[in-house]
Amino acid sequence: VWNMAAPETQLMLSVGLIEKDVNGDTLWVWCYPSVGGELRRILLSKCCLTQDGRDFHTFVFGQFSRTWYYITTVEVQEPTALNKVTHFSVVITAKDFNPEKYAALSRILCRMYVKHGSPVKMMEAYITVLTKGICHSDENGSFLIKDYDVRKAYLAGSVKDVVSQFGMETIILYTALMLKKRIIVHHPRIEALLEFTRILPALVWHRKDWSILHPYVHPTDAELEDLKKCPGYIAGFVDPDVSNRTDLFDVFVNLPDSTITVSQSAKEAMTMGKLHKDIGQLIVQSAEDAERSDSQVIKDISVKTKEILANLVALADECEDSKITLEGLKQHHFPPVTENFLFHLAAAEQLLRI
């Protein structure tokens, strides 16, 4: 009996193979169906095999030009059907954000490739997943797409860790995300970067928008161009020199030093007052509560966010064509910081008219 796969399988775009051989060359050797030249270059640069062999990263993921890529790298151990290959990476590109799903899938594909030495078998498995949503593997049973719900991917990180690292400063991140600002996170280790940045969009759970997340960016022209297309983003950089690029961020997070800096140009928009203090306290309290799990913390935050948004919508409804204007806001005589915040929030939520 066929389990006709839900339209989610159309989210997978391509699978590719990168090999490193005994001569030290790293080559893009195979892909299906096809991968454009620029994306191929980007993927090669993200693969740890091209990076002078310093670190070996088993699994990295990122986003480029609205395409998510997931790279699993394996070192070839004897005995194997592959000759002259020392390491290889399987790259899967897809439209959706779901690291666990694609990690599991690429593990299966890697095992197949090592066993058979030919990408044809790998491709068969890939197509099976594409058409039937299920793939049999030699070990550990089968891979079913429906096991990997996207909500699980969204909630896979830990908000509690973020709050425990930054404490009250978490409110800066919250504000920046609410106002759709540009956040840059730096950590020399890519795994730490991925783990941290993937949970940040959960602070604004009402949008459920992970397309703002670019967890693995190199400061090359192509990638920075792509980044600039988004008005607000969360970008992760391994390169420490990015802290000098003040033109690229409004908020800079230095993970190893646990510091958050707001750039000069954004200070005015990001001023925080009593409202923020309240929200911040709420976040910290909720996270410090050992009884509450991560998802509950996120829920608490989103409840508060909905409150604020409801207020804002109410304000908007008072004005004509339900769009807030600066004058309308001024009539309520909010404290200036709150007024500023609401003004920018309305702009971000597209409730503003000038």
Add this chain to the structure above:
Amino acid sequence: MEEVDKILIHALKQVGMDVSEDIDGVKQFSSELIVEAVVACIRVIDPGLGSALPSSLPPGMSARFRVGMSLAQACQEIGYKGEIGYQTFLYSSEPEIRSLLMFLVEKLPRESAEASDQPTGKSVVLQRAITAAIKAQLTIPWLPPKCRLPLNCETQSQGAMNSFHVQPLSLPHCTKDPSKKHTKDMKDYQRDILPPVTSQISSHASMVSSILEQHTAELSAAQEWDNEWNSQGLLSRLTPQEYRSRKLTRLYKRIEDQLRSAALPSSDSAFGVSGATSDLSELLQAFKGSVPPGHILTKGTHFTHTQKFTFTQVGNSALGAKLMGTGHQSGGDVQLGQQEELSSLQQQFQQLCSEVDQLAVLDELKQRELGNTEREEKIQVKKKTIDLLPDAENSLLKLQALVEASTKRVVNLASQWEKHRAPLIDEFRRLKEICSSKDLESSKKLSEIKSLHGKIRVSTEEAKKKEDAYKQLVTELENLPQDVSRSAYTQRILEIVSNIKKQKEEITKILSDTKGLQKEINNLTGKLDRTFAVTDELVFKDAKKDESVRKSYKYLAALHENCNQLIQTIEDTGTILREIRDLEEQIETENGNKTVANLERILEDYKAIRQENSALTAKVREG
């Protein structure tokens, strides 16, 4: 002994003594000659001592006696260890004189030519000559022109100096590219028409400078090429011709780029004329200050940067002029200006607002478009599904079959592609391996070549040094005095050494023979004694009984006794012969002392001294 005497006489001649040609042995030295020789030697060895001594024997006996004593004294002071006294000089004996003269000649200070330690290659000699000439010229005091000697006119006036004008020369033997063969026409031209170098120059004064210039240029070009080739040319792994042509194209390209970048801004500049000269100098500066030929010049050179800088300066100064102009306005206009500013700012604000609106709208538009495309796709899929819906079961089966077929096809294609791809990738990897191993080999060979070059350089230097040393030694050899043939002496010495070796061998042989003989004698003596003892006993035993045996015993004893005596006599004869030989030798040596003649002379001299003494006492008594 003859050679020794020859050497002694030669040495004495060098000291300055006048030895006539027919004296070729110390034997023939008269007392006067001996004294002269010794004094001359002492004078050279120790001038202080030698000045006190007379150079020849005075006639008076006592004076001669005194001179002899002082000479002996002097010789002892110098360090002669042998027995010496006035008799050595007045009543000389050959061996004594010989040993004394040998000692003195040894003591003579060696000729140490200051120049012999320094290299005397031809160029060094020339340089030293030049140095000496210049020194001499510098020491001559300057005199006003009228007072000068004609000899110094040339060197002290300015007319002799020429400025260093250089004219290009055309030489037939260009070493730039030795492999390039000259065409026949070229050869003919060079042979028949090309004038010699001396007539190629228009002014005689600039000939030397032109030749020097030409030579230095060629030499430095060759050296530079060598250096460049050894450092970069080998690294580039091209043949010399390829390397040269590549360098040429690179240089052309660079010149092109420089000129082009120079030409562009200067055409836009308003200060074209005055800027042109500075452009050229800056252009040349850029050429000079560029990177070494190994790199290709980048566009942003020092030159273009300075050009840009001058532009901004010009721009700034123009702006400054404008501002200066506006600053002169009165205060009443200030308000007007401010109002203008306000209105312009308001305009800008309006513009920005509209831009923000636009952006917001565009943003929304983009979002909506994206959403639209997604929804369109979904609609398409749903439409198709709806079409198939009436015959759901069949369509489902058909769709499944279709999907399976396409899957199979795609997998088939993939496996076909794999058949092509795998060998290609393997080939690529294999070739890459070969390439890298070749790289390794070639870099190894390159380092070998470099080391060989180093060795070549070292060897050429050594060869040069050795050639110089050889030349210097040859000149030294030529300069050495020819009258004493050293080689003859060395030959004789070597001959004597080999003779001595042979004699030594013979002596050892004789000694071993003697030893063997002695052993035999001992053996035989021992045997004889034993045999005689046994015979004696045997016969004596029988002698008691038999008469004839007693007689034979008596004969045996007599025989033994006589033979013993014979042997004894032989031994004595031998000893006496040896004594005779020794005595003969002694007689010979004593004869050489010519003691008799000396004794007679001494007696005569003694008589002469007594006469002198009496004469002197008579004089004293008188006066």
